[in-house]
Amino acid sequence: MIEVLSTLFALLGAFFITVASIGILRMPDLFLRMSATSKASTLGSALTLIAAMIFFQDFSVTTRCLATILFLILTTPVAAHMIGRAGYLSGVRLWERTITDELAGHYDAEARRLEGAAPTPSPAEPQPEKTSETDRFSPPSGRPE
Amino acid sequence: MIDPIPHPAGLAGLSYLLILGMLGVAVVLTFIRLYRGPKLADRVIALDLLAIESIGIIVNYAMALNRQMLIDVAIVLALLAFLGTVAFARYLEKRVEP
Numbered sequence: 126m127i128e129v130l131s132t133l134f135a136l137l138g139a140f141f142i143t144v145a146s147i148g149i150l151r152m153p154d155l156f157l158r159m160s161a162t163s164k165a166s167t168l169g170s171a172l173t174l175i176a177a178m179i180f181f182q183d184f185s186v187t188t189r190c191l192a193t194i195l196f197l198i199l200t201t202p203v204a205a206h207m208i209g210r211a212g213y214l215s216g217v218r219l220w221e222r223t224i225t226d227e228l229a230g231h232y233d234a235e236a237r238r239l240e241g242a243a244p245t246p247s248p249a250e251p252q253p254e255k256t257s258e259t260d261r262f263s264p265p266s267g268r269p270e
Numbered sequence: 271m272i273d274p275i276p277h278p279a280g281l282a283g284l285s286y287l288l289i290l291g292m293l294g295v296a297v298v299l300t301f302i303r304l305y306r307g308p309k310l311a312d313r314v315i316a317l318d319l320l321a322i323e324s325i326g327i328i329v330n331y332a333m334a335l336n337r338q339m340l341i342d343v344a345i346v347l348a349l350l351a352f353l354g355t356v357a358f359a360r361y362l363e364k365r366v367e368p
Contacts, residue, residue, distance in 0.1 A: 146296035207359035212311035
């Protein structure tokens with residue numbers, strides 16, 4: 126029974142990791158690839174470690190696997206966010222059928238910071254209040270285009 | 271002494287061969303993306319996925335060999351993969367595009 130259960134979990138984990146690798150090969154865009162791999166690979170590795178927990182049934186193995194699962198769940202979104210931000214700032218082109226790009230116009234290429242260039246404010250929604258740090262580094266008015 | 275031929279002590283039948291085969295196919299697909307990724311960020315993502323696939327392979331191999339200590343290798347690999355990805359992202363963001 127335990128063997129069947131752990132085999133089932135290991136098969137599911139291998140399946141999800143394989144899905145992540147198919148996603149990184151077939152997706153058309155850096156951000157879509159990242160979205161495919163980060164979630165599916167986290168789920169797959171967590172299922173594989175759960176299979177090891179069920180298989181060994183030892184206290185030390187269980188705590189180690191739980192710590193690894195927690196660490197992966199904490200760090201994989203952080204790493205994906207950092208890579209996505211770095212890729213966007215270094216000029217990776219979006220997919221041509223992308224619907225929204227909420228960061229368009231927000232990046233000041235000369236000052237190399239995201240909130241630098243003020244976008245054209247739309248009349249429907251008010252602009253959010255800028256923090257004092259933003260005001261100190263980039264004055265919103267009197268900036269040459 | 272680790273036996274050269276894995277003996278499936280717990281995984282049902284020969285299913286560990288199927289699992290390791292699936293993970294091997296995943297590694298090959300990820301290497302294709304690592305080879306032809308158009309930007310550096312694609313390659314960094316492929317490296318991150320390779321580390322996670324290695325974790326899967328190591329844990330399944332530990333179950334096939336019935337060795338508990340191989341789990342530690344998976345922990346160290348997870349830590350190193352996160353550190354490498356974060357370092358790559360830092361320097362990718364600071365790099366001046368040619």
